[in-house]
Amino acid sequence: MQDILLNLWISHKTQIVFVIESFLKATIFLNGIMAFTALLTLGERKVSALMQDRIGPNRASIFGLTLGGLFHPIADGIKLLTKEDFIPEKADKVFFTIAPIIGLVSVLTCFAFIPFGNHIEILGHKVRLLIADIDSSVFMIMAISSMAIYSPFMGGYFSGNNFAFLGAMRAAAQMISYESVIGLSLIPMLIIYSSASMSEIVVKQGNLLMAFIPAWGIFLQPLSFLIFLTAAVAENKRTPFDVVEGESEIVGYFIEYSSMRFGAFMFAEFVEIILVSMLSVTFFLGGWQVPYLSENGFNFPFSSAISIPPIIVSLLQVASFAIKTALFSVFLLIVRWTLPRMRFDQIMSFCWKFLLPLALANLFITALILRYLGTVRL
Amino acid sequence: MIKVKNIKIRELNIWERIYIPEIIRGLGVTLRHLFSNLLNPSSIPTISYPEEKVLLPGHAKERSRHRIKLRKDGTPKCVACMLCATICPAKCIHIEAGETENFVEKYPKKFDIDLSRCVMCGLCVEACPEDAIIMDTEEIPGGAKDRNASYGKDGLYATKEQLFEKKREISTFGAANRLANEFLLSKERGNRND
Numbered sequence: 001m002q003d004i005l006l007n008l009w010i011s012h013k014t015q016i017v018f019v020i021e022s023f024l025k026a027t028i029f030l031n032g033i034m035a036f037t038a039l040l041t042l043g044e045r046k047v048s049a050l051m052q053d054r055i056g057p058n059r060a061s062i063f064g065l066t067l068g069g070l071f072h073p074i075a076d077g078i079k080l081l082t083k084e085d086f087i088p089e090k091a092d093k094v095f096f097t098i099a100p101i102i103g104l105v106s107v108l109t110c111f112a113f114i115p116f117g118n119h120i121e122i123l124g125h126k127v128r129l130l131i132a133d134i135d136s137s138v139f140m141i142m143a144i145s146s147m148a149i150y151s152p153f154m155g156g157y158f159s160g161n162n163f164a165f166l167g168a169m170r171a172a173a174q175m176i177s178y179e180s181v182i183g184l185s186l187i188p189m190l191i192i193y194s195s196a197s198m199s200e201i202v203v204k205q206g207n208l209l210m211a212f213i214p215a216w217g218i219f220l221q222p223l224s225f226l227i228f229l230t231a232a233v234a235e236n237k238r239t240p241f242d243v244v245e246g247e248s249e250i251v252g253y254f255i256e257y258s259s260m261r262f263g264a265f266m267f268a269e270f271v272e273i274i275l276v277s278m279l280s281v282t283f284f285l286g287g288w289q290v291p292y293l294s295e296n297g298f299n300f301p302f303s304s305a306i307s308i309p310p311i312i313v314s315l316l317q318v319a320s321f322a323i324k325t326a327l328f329s330v331f332l333l334i335v336r337w338t339l340p341r342m343r344f345d346q347i348m349s350f351c352w353k354f355l356l357p358l359a360l361a362n363l364f365i366t367a368l369i370l371r372y373l374g375t376v377r378l
Numbered sequence: 379m380i381k382v383k384n385i386k387i388r389e390l391n392i393w394e395r396i397y398i399p400e401i402i403r404g405l406g407v408t409l410r411h412l413f414s415n416l417l418n419p420s421s422i423p424t425i426s427y428p429e430e431k432v433l434l435p436g437h438a439k440e441r442s443r444h445r446i447k448l449r450k451d452g453t454p455k456c457v458a459c460m461l462c463a464t465i466c467p468a469k470c471i472h473i474e475a476g477e478t479e480n481f482v483e484k485y486p487k488k489f490d491i492d493l494s495r496c497v498m499c500g501l502c503v504e505a506c507p508e509d510a511i512i513m514d515t516e517e518i519p520g521g522a523k524d525r526n527a528s529y530g531k532d533g534l535y536a537t538k539e540q541l542f543e544k545k546r547e548i549s550t551f552g553a554a555n556r557l558a559n560e561f562l563l564s565k566e567r568g569n570r571n572d
Contacts, residue, residue, distance in 0.1 A: 049407045050415040055424045226398070338408045340403065 017125070025131050029116060030108065034212060037270045038073035040329055044270075045072070047330065048337045080263040090160025099158070100257070100264035103151025107271045109144050114278050115136035115199040117288050117318040121310065129288075129318065130199050137198045141143045141279070142183055145235075149175045151242065151268065156165050156253030167252035170344060171244040174234060177351040178241075181231040184359035188366040189217055189283050202287030206294070214291045214302040217284035223368070225284045227359050232276040233335065234347065236269065240339040241347055277328035281321065287327070288321040316322070379416035420541045436498025437509075443517040444491055446510050446541045451562055453478070454542060462502035462511055470495035471502060482558050491543060493519040494534040 009016065046069065049056025058066055060075040087096055099255065117129030134140060149172060156168020193201045207215040218225045234241040245252035254265045281287060292298050292314060297308035308316075342350070394400050415422055425432055433439040447455045456474035476487030496519065502511050519534055 047412065050412045051421075051423055053411060053415060053424075055419075055422055055426070058426075334405065334408060334412070335401075338404045 014038050021125075021127055022131060025127070025129070026112070029111060029131060033108075033111060033271065033274055036274060036326070036329075037267060038077075040270050040273060040333075041076065041266075042069060042072050043330065044142050044333050044336075047333045051334075051337050068087065077263070080260050083259040085259040085261065086256075088160055091256060092158040092160075095154045095158040096256075097261075099151050099155035100254075100261045100268070103148055103268040104142055104246045104264050104271070106147035106151070106243075107268050107275055110275055111278070113141050113198055114282060115202050115287060116278075116321050117314060120314040120318075129314075130197070133197070133199055135195075136199045138196045138201075139184060141198075142179075142186075145275070146175075146179050148268070148272070149179075151265070152253040155257065155265065159253070159256040161256050163250045164253050164255045166248075166250055167244050167255070171237060173254055174237070174244060174344075174347060174351075176243065177236040177348060178231045178355075180357055181351060181355045182228060182235060184356065184363060185224050185227040185231060186283065188363050191363075191366055191370060192217075192220055198282055198287075202282060202289065206289045208301065214286055216286040216289070221284070221362075223358070223362050224366075225280070227355055227362065228283070229280060231351075231355060232280065233332065234351070236272045236276055236332075238269070238273075238332070239336045240342045241342055243344045243347065246341065273329055273332050274325065275327045277332060280328055281324045285324050288317040290316055290320045293317070320372065380499050391482075408459065413481070430484050434500065436500065436504055438503035440514045441498045441500050442513055443493070443515045443519055444496075444502070444511055444513050444536065444541060445491065446538075447512060448542060449558055449562070453480060453558075454486060454489070454538075455508050456486045456489060456506075457482050457508055457510070458484045459507065461505040465505040467499060467501065468495045468497045480558055480561065486538065489538040491541065492534070493536055493538045536538045 046056040049200055056069065058069040060069060060071040062071055091337055112131040113134070115128075115130040115133075119126050119128045121127070152171035152175070153168045156164040156166075156171065159165070189201065190196055193204045197202070205214065205216050209215050209219065213219055226292065243249075245254075254262055257265060273362045292300050293308075293313060295310060295313060296305075297313065298306040301304075305341045380567035421535055431440070434441060449455055456473075460473055460475075463469075463471040463473050470492040472488065472490045472492070473486050475484050477483060478485040498513070498519075500513060503513055
């Protein structure tokens with residue numbers, strides 16, 4: 001028995017190490033995202049409360065300890081789990097059941113391609129901080145995240161409720177429209193960094209423009225950033241593009257859902273916020289890059305360098321990614337609670353008559369400039 | 379002839395049409411509120427109710443379960459004038475007047491408050507000329523501190539006995555009350571003279 005295991009270890013060492021490594025990375029990264037999502041649900045309620053001069057949730061307590069409402073996500077989870085899991089008589093049981101699962105899975109899968117750090121050395125083994133490193137990861141993310149449309153559509157269509165159906169129709173129209181804009185707003189980035197691999201795009205954002213500006217996407221393509229941000233918020237079905245739910249209006253595609261099935265929809269929405277923030281950070285805000293930090297330490301443009309051990313550099317980069325993502329998520333929450341809702345026809349005409357031509361023009365001009373400059377050495 | 383009022387809607391100027399500057403302005407407003415409330419939480423007007431209480435304007439400063447104040451001799455201060463039952467917007471006070479040999483002559487034979495209908499407005503306290511009914515027991519009907527909550531629906535129907543039994547401190551406020559107390563006093567004196 002021992003011999004067999006030893007032989008297996010010797011003959012398949014790289015594969016076994018790869019499996020263990022991937023499993024650990026996925027576990028840690030996804031659990032981190034889950035914890036952050038739970039905090040984000042609390043954060044949304046707190047941020048909205050503070051903006052509207054309220055206190056927000058602060059009552060859930062464990063042995064009289066409230067910690068400013070930190071236990072509310074747990075209380076919410078328990079509440080959702082203990083509610084009745086109701087399936088309406090008119091609903092299609094199979095599709096009704098799998099709709100929230102599709103939403104959650106398609107969103108969570110996208111995190112496999114997001115580089116959350118450069119690499120870290122553990123026991124002399126170089127671990128790349130990225131779950132799946134494939135060359136076409138941008139396109140993979142686009143493909144998988146467009147699967148998310150099936151979740152609201154199936155949920156609403158098979159609920160057997162007219163309001164849910166209306167929400168589903170709106171969701172389908174809106175998400176498919178803005179999907180194209182998202183794709184078109186990212187293509188200039190692919191041209192500039194001449195790569196469709198997200199890890200490579202982030203590595204190239206570590207360079208400097210004119211020797212002192214970091215080559216982040218937001219400095220190279222500010223318009224693309226705005227278009228992507230708008231389209232991503234719309235894709236996320238949040239205010240100002242929330243006619244799909246219209247909280248005070250039609251409730252939306254999940255009107256018939258209760259218990260943890262509803263929780264899954266809610267959770268998917270918040271995970272999507274994190275996904276949007278991570279994508280924005282990866283493409284436009286330098287990903288895990290810290291300005292002027294290279295593998296050996298800080299190299300400031302006009303002054304001396306500070307050398308830092310590589311393990312701390314790796315941790316700094318991961319921390320940089322986490323902080324950027326957190327700040328951007330909070331920014332998305334703030335945007336949500338600031339803007340008024342758009343009408344549905346406004347949303348559609350805004351997409352097809354304004355954003356799409358703008359994204360195309362931006363792509364065209366970027367391509368033209370790059371053609372005359374020759375390839376940018378990034 | 380129908381009058382038609384023409385309202386001129388101001389056209390958006392170019393700065394507002396771009397939309398992004400206006401979004402940034404809106405973000406400025408919300409962020410100002412966010413940070414001012416974050417850094418100075420005491421500026422939020424919310425009152426955490428059971429822990430901190432605010433005295434409300436008017437005579438019904440607190441608004442919890444009602445009670446009826448008693449005189450020195452344990453009789454209710456209420457003279458069954460029906461003002462509280464008249465002003466009550468929920469029509470939840472039911473009084474039947476009875477005769478007493480006391481100086482004020484009237485007393486409530488029956489005084490029921492249907493707390494399941496009560497809206498806790500405090501108008502009965504405002505209306506009472508004798509300062510007899512008051513809402514200061516600190517028990518919210520059906521709440522955690524409510525002694526009668528375990529009775530369910532019956533606990534929400536306060537009869538005379540329940541209203542009397544809270545806080546047996548003696549009150550000397552009110553015109554009819556003074557008369558009643560004087561009557562008591564003279565009776566005591568009369569007894570002593572005998």
